[in-house]
Amino acid sequence: MKRRLVKRRLVKRRLVKRRLIPRGLGTRLVVGFLLVSALSALTTAALTFRQARSAILDRARDGAVHDVRAQVSSLAPDLPARPVEADLRALTLQLNRSAGARGWRTAAAYRGGRPVTADAPAPALPDRLPAAASSATTALTQRFHHDGRPWLAIALPVTSADAPAKPSGLVVYVSFSLASQQHDVTSLIAAARAGVLPVVLAAAVPALLAARRVLRPVRQLRSAAENMAGGALDTRIHIAGRDELADLGRTFNTMAATLQADAQTLRDMEAKARRFAADVSHELRTPLAAMTAVTDVLDEDAGAGRLDPETSEALTLVADETRKLTRLVEDLMEISRFDAGAARLNLDEVDIGEVLRHTLALRHWQDRADIDVPGPGPRARLDPRRIDVVLANLIGNALRHGGAPGGRVRVRARDIGDRLIITVADNGRGIPPELLPHVFDRFTKGDAARARSEGSGLGLAIAAENARLHGGTLTAANAPGGGAVFTLTLPRLPA
Amino acid sequence: MTRVLLIEDDPAVRRGVSLALRRRGHETEAVGTGEDGVEALAAAAPDIVLLDLMLPGISGLEVCRRIRETSQVPIVILSARGDDIDVVVGLEAGADDYVVKPASGEVIEARMRAVLRRVAPSQPDAAAPADRATYGDLEIDRAALRVAKRGEDLALAPSELKLLLFLSVSPEQTFSRQELLEQVWEHSFYGDARLVDACVMRLRAKTEDNPRRPRYVQTVRGFGYRFGPL
Numbered sequence: 001m002k003r004r005l006v007k008r009r010l011v012k013r014r015l016v017k018r019r020l021i022p023r024g025l026g027t028r029l030v031v032g033f034l035l036v037s038a039l040s041a042l043t044t045a046a047l048t049f050r051q052a053r054s055a056i057l058d059r060a061r062d063g064a065v066h067d068v069r070a071q072v073s074s075l076a077p078d079l080p081a082r083p084v085e086a087d088l089r090a091l092t093l094q095l096n097r098s099a100g101a102r103g104w105r106t107a108a109a110y111r112g113g114r115p116v117t118a119d120a121p122a123p124a125l126p127d128r129l130p131a132a133a134s135s136a137t138t139a140l141t142q143r144f145h146h147d148g149r150p151w152l153a154i155a156l157p158v159t160s161a162d163a164p165a166k167p168s169g170l171v172v173y174v175s176f177s178l179a180s181q182q183h184d185v186t187s188l189i190a191a192a193r194a195g196v197l198p199v200v201l202a203a204a205v206p207a208l209l210a211a212r213r214v215l216r217p218v219r220q221l222r223s224a225a226e227n228m229a230g231g232a233l234d235t236r237i238h239i240a241g242r243d244e245l246a247d248l249g250r251t252f253n254t255m256a257a258t259l260q261a262d263a264q265t266l267r268d269m270e271a272k273a274r275r276f277a278a279d280v281s282h283e284l285r286t287p288l289a290a291m292t293a294v295t296d297v298l299d300e301d302a303g304a305g306r307l308d309p310e311t312s313e314a315l316t317l318v319a320d321e322t323r324k325l326t327r328l329v330e331d332l333m334e335i336s337r338f339d340a341g342a343a344r345l346n347l348d349e350v351d352i353g354e355v356l357r358h359t360l361a362l363r364h365w366q367d368r369a370d371i372d373v374p375g376p377g378p379r380a381r382l383d384p385r386r387i388d389v390v391l392a393n394l395i396g397n398a399l400r401h402g403g404a405p406g407g408r409v410r411v412r413a414r415d416i417g418d419r420l421i422i423t424v425a426d427n428g429r430g431i432p433p434e435l436l437p438h439v440f441d442r443f444t445k446g447d448a449a450r451a452r453s454e455g456s457g458l459g460l461a462i463a464a465e466n467a468r469l470h471g472g473t474l475t476a477a478n479a480p481g482g483g484a485v486f487t488l489t490l491p492r493l494p495a
Numbered sequence: 496m497t498r499v500l501l502i503e504d505d506p507a508v509r510r511g512v513s514l515a516l517r518r519r520g521h522e523t524e525a526v527g528t529g530e531d532g533v534e535a536l537a538a539a540a541p542d543i544v545l546l547d548l549m550l551p552g553i554s555g556l557e558v559c560r561r562i563r564e565t566s567q568v569p570i571v572i573l574s575a576r577g578d579d580i581d582v583v584v585g586l587e588a589g590a591d592d593y594v595v596k597p598a599s600g601e602v603i604e605a606r607m608r609a610v611l612r613r614v615a616p617s618q619p620d621a622a623a624p625a626d627r628a629t630y631g632d633l634e635i636d637r638a639a640l641r642v643a644k645r646g647e648d649l650a651l652a653p654s655e656l657k658l659l660l661f662l663s664v665s666p667e668q669t670f671s672r673q674e675l676l677e678q679v680w681e682h683s684f685y686g687d688a689r690l691v692d693a694c695v696m697r698l699r700a701k702t703e704d705n706p707r708r709p710r711y712v713q714t715v716r717g718f719g720y721r722f723g724p725l
Binding site (some may be wrong): 108282285286287288289290291292293294295297300326329332346348349350358362384385388 | 505507508510511512514515518575596597598599600601603671672673683684685686687688689715718
């Protein structure tokens with residue numbers, strides 16, 4: 001139980017997974033292509049952005065440090081060796097005045113003292129910068145955020161002119177907003193973003209082209225394979241190029257050629273065999289025509305009682321077997337005509353009830369069959385001679401195999417929509433199940449013991465061919481209550 | 496007794512059919528080629544010709560045409576089934592009926608008799624027709640079995656005459672091909688409807704002014720044929 005649950009979950013997961021991956025090869029190719037191009041465009045953009053951003057920030061920092069240093073070095077000599085707060089305030093005032101476009105704010109501290117500012121507001125400084133600056137010998141810079149905006153702070157230890165390596169203890173702090181640089185960086189991001197989308201979109205064009213190039217031979221192969229499956233064995237693929245797909249195409253063509261040749265050989269052999277049967281029947285017919293012409297002479301003399309009984313018996317035997325042989329040859333020729341596609345329909349509109357009664361009357365079967373046809377009988381366009389052949393075969397067959405002598409055959413005709421359905425049922429033992437698929441095969445006989453007694457063995461095969469020629473079907477089955485049922489289905493108005 | 500001219504190239508079939516017909520009391524002259532057949536026709540004046548289609552020398556069809564040029568003697572084709580096209584052409588050439596080989600003497604004789612009967616069986620529901628009647632330009636004399644068009648006698652083959660007599664008894668009544676086969680040709684089996692079509696075609700060629708727009712024997716599409724209305 002548990003295992004089954006797990007299994008079901010697995011199946012579900014697999015289903016989900018399959019849905020996420022595009023199904024078509026073309027879609028997959030295009031998506032892959034787009035992913036690669038998007039990735040490369042993004043990587044390029046990111047690298048470029050980083051480089052440009054640091055260049056912008058570095059320049060801003062270096063420029064500011066340079067300016068501060070220049071200002072300080074021009075102002076510092078004016079300071080006393082131990083500046084007091086007022087001196088420092090004067091210095092920052094001077095420095096603030098030279099802020100220029102940066103709009104920096106300054107402060108100054110002496111020997112770790114509190115940074116002194118000329119006027120409010122005091123420059124924003126990161127917490128740890130003063131601590132670091134007190135021991136530094138060169139300018140320190142730090143980027144930080146103040147009020148949610150990027151700022152740059154510079155701490156410049158001032159050295160006295162006579163001892164440049166030794167800090168004088170005076171540290172000048174400068175900080176200013178990096179808003180304009182931030183603006184530059186933002187527009188860089190926007191530019192990169194604006195660049196990536198067209199690149200990805202533009203990549204879609206070559207992606208589609210490439211996918212089509214790959215897919216065209218695949219599609220060709222598929223439609224060719226479909227044609228082959230549909231029986232068009234002469235299908236070949238036009239091959240261009242020397243890639244793997246072209247190789248596949250060549251293999252396909254070779255396979256198709258082999259298949260076609262094999263099929264042709266088989267067809268030729270079959271046609272030859274069938275032509276032989278037709279030729280043999282044809283050759284047999286002429287001597288049979290001579291023999292048949294005199295069978296009734298033989299019958300007459302054998303029945304007259306003037307001859308030796310054995311001679312009479314011999315004559316009767318010869319006459320009977322000649323008739324049987326004639327029927328066999330005629331059936332063989334009829335089958336040959338179907339095989340050669342030479343059988344033609346001579347359609348006529350008829351009343352099915354009349355056809356049925358006629359078929360029975362011709363063979364004196366009126367008393368042995370029950371006809372169930374709604375009156376007036378259904379009308380249909382068909383070849384009366386061929387349908388007579390079918391019905392005579394089915395009814396004759398039912399009379400022979402219908403069990404007890406004198407057993408009746410039931411023939412029923414109905415029109416259902418545009419179809420005419422005729423069933424012939426008997427009360428016999430039915431058709432053995434193993435024989436059922438073969439009843440319409442040539443020379444299949446229901447009962448091996450009495451196979452030679454009646455029929456050519458081609459009757460049902462001819463009946464089935466006639467049904468097919470009409471665009472109908474003939475099927476055999478066993479009724480639930482016993483007995484065989486043959487069902488003939490015909491279109492009422494064949495095309 | 497009927498005098499039969501059998502034109503058949505296969506000696507065994509010739510012997511067999513001759514024997515069977517002789518046993519049934521018919522006088523049979525059998526020849527092996529079309530040329531001999533045409534010659535024998537002039538010399539012996541048979542009551543009926545049995546004609547094989549596959550002949551050496553001039554074909555059965557040609558023999559049929561040549562006979563019809565001079566004579567309205569009944570012609571029954573002896574054909575091997577499967578030569579369907581030949582049968583149709585033979586019927587169009589003027590043959591009255593055909594028998595499919597192999598056929599017993601009984602069957603051959605039955606077909607011969609049917610063709611030889613001078614008139615078709617009367618229609619059960621038709622009133623006894625007058626012996627002479629005029630339909631348009633056609634004058635039909637049932638007693639003398641003569642048909643004249645504008646006073647000129649028409650040379651009709653037996654099947655053509657029988658078909659015209661049968662149809663004209665009930666003007667404007669439509670008969671299916673199957674009915675005509677049974678009534679005129681006395682085919683109790685499922686006959687070949689092309690027999691009727693070929694005969695109608697020949698009849699029209701002789702009776703109609705314009706066989707493409709027939710007045711006398713008219714086609715009723717999907718049903719069959721009728722005489723008139725004029």
